[in-house]
Amino acid sequence: MSITFPRPMPEAGAAREVFELRRRDFLSPETGGRVGSIAVGPPVWTAEWSLGQGGPRRADEWVAFVDSLDGSSRLFVGRDLSRPYPLAYQDTQLGGLTRAAGGAFNGAASAWSIDTDAAGAPILVLAGLPANFKLSRRDYVGFRWTTEGVERRALVRLVDDYTGTGEGYALLPIRPAVPSVVPPTAVAHFDLPGCLMRLIPERTTIGAKDRRLAPAVTVAAVQELLP
Structure with a gap:
């Protein structure tokens, strides 16, 4: 069976989630006390999901999902799982x-x-x-x-x-x-x-397994805007 991309992400299992905008703004203070704001690009969605106590089968789903993305090479559809x-x-x-x-x-x-x-x-x-x-x-x-x-x-x-x-x-x-x-x-x-996202490899981790043989999993990602 072939996997198609952008791939849908797992719908359940995350115990902690961050799904928020990252803005690319700089402050430009003036000598008179005013503070200007300069945007250097459009805001993008960033996300982090940490697995909960879902057991080894749920962990398998997330680990396989991470493996299939080949680091940051493949796109997936990221969502705020709470909404x-x-x-x-x-x-x-x-x-x-x-x-x-x-x-x-x-x-x-x-x-x-x-x-x-x-x-x-x-x-x-x-x-x-x-x-x-x-x-x-x-x-x-x-x-x-x-x-x-x-x-x-x-x-x-x-x-x-x-x-x-x-x-x-x-x-x-x-x-x-x-x-x-x-x-x-x-x-x-x-x-x-949802939006198109890529993994952030340095913040995406598959950790040690617990007594149920379920590893700790954290998945971090950032939006990519494509026409």
Whole structure:
């Protein structure tokens, strides 16, 4: 059986998780007391997962996953395992919902665009959602598309609670802004949102086995933005 990439990551077993943005900013203090901020690149998602007491079979899954990535050579789809669906729909996994305009909701918006608020902060505009679709701060919106037949992913996160309109529209305050590599044809979705990531080999470790013969596993990764 051949393994395809980007590879999905294991869905369970992590006892500790870090999934946060890393910004590439520098402060530029001025003699008058003002402090400027200079961004030298887009923010990217970084992650670290540490295995819990799942036993040797769960550890086998994570070790095999790490082995298959050949260090940092292979891409995988990294996710915040604590938020596979919007908070309000974690139990139902978005099942049983219908679009406000009619038809079953498959977890994806029918259309999206980018706007900004009065302060210039990014706003993601979505259409084709269920009526009064409820979203919470720290929910994610994923983007998926293909480039020459190869899967691509990107990810943004809500910074405030929001309830969509009865007509299925939403204007979401997000961070980061939708990356420039995301094409207009990408699908914006709420089911298992993730981004392309590579392992950080020096921080990814397979440690000693415990009495159950389950090794300690820590997996660290950083996002890669690809068109």
